[in-house]
């Protein structure tokens with residue numbers, strides 16, 4: 001029996017996800033985190049930051065379409081959009097499919113994520129070369145604090161709440177996001193798995209609700225993320241993701257449809273219960 005190589009993400013003391021790999025393509029320690037790219041048998045290339053799955057060639061479309069198109073189809077006319085994190089470029093690739101967009105700024109703290117994504121994930125990073133996109137290698141928290149009242153939509157496409165991303169899961173940050181939005185602006189953050197991150201989801205929901213008049217959680221199914229069930233939380237000043245949903249502006253999606261948008265807000269009872277806390 002030939003030897004097999006496996007990547008294992010240790011999600012907690014009792015849970016791992018394993019992906020068989022053909023080879024390790026790249027490994028480095030950046031100023032902020034460890035960064036690995038491996039070629040998996042099942043899902044193509046895989047980007048790993050600090051030991052955690054960030055994205056794979058095969059299932060990235062679910063996450064990137066859902067973090068981008070739900071808010072972009074809630075705002076009627078988003079012209080200026082910010083992505084905090086998201087250095088692989090997947091969220092930006094989806095944003096620039098909206099003809100309303102005049103400027104999309106990427107504020108990614110780790111320039112090595114951008115460079116390695118261009119090299120190993122060209123299909124994900126391709127949106128970064130759109131002429132409307134401005135890439136800034138900078139601290140997203142500081143960027144948000146320094147740009148008051150500028151953005152229609154902000155996406156927080158962060159890593160997990162450890163290391164450089166901790167500050168992106170805090171009430172002070174959500175207040176700064178509120179201040180960086182125009183008077184009818186809205187934002188979405190990735191908020192982890194309702195199965196294994198219940199305390200986090202509760203506290204994030206409570207914090208966002210204390211800042212924004214409209215707060216709604218929605219779900220998508222990402223096979224390589226812990227448990228597969230993944231949540232996003234929207235905070236909005238005026239528009240509601242169901243009442244104000246816009247007709248689809250692009251057919252160039254593989255997961256997002258008008259019906260999926262609607263259905264993503266239908267929450268299982270245990271998730272509804274979580275949000276009451």
Ligand code: SPD
Nearest residue numbers: 053054055086158159160
């Ligand atoms: N545990 C996985 C959390 C990853 C969230 N961000 C992914 C970045 C992809 N653009």
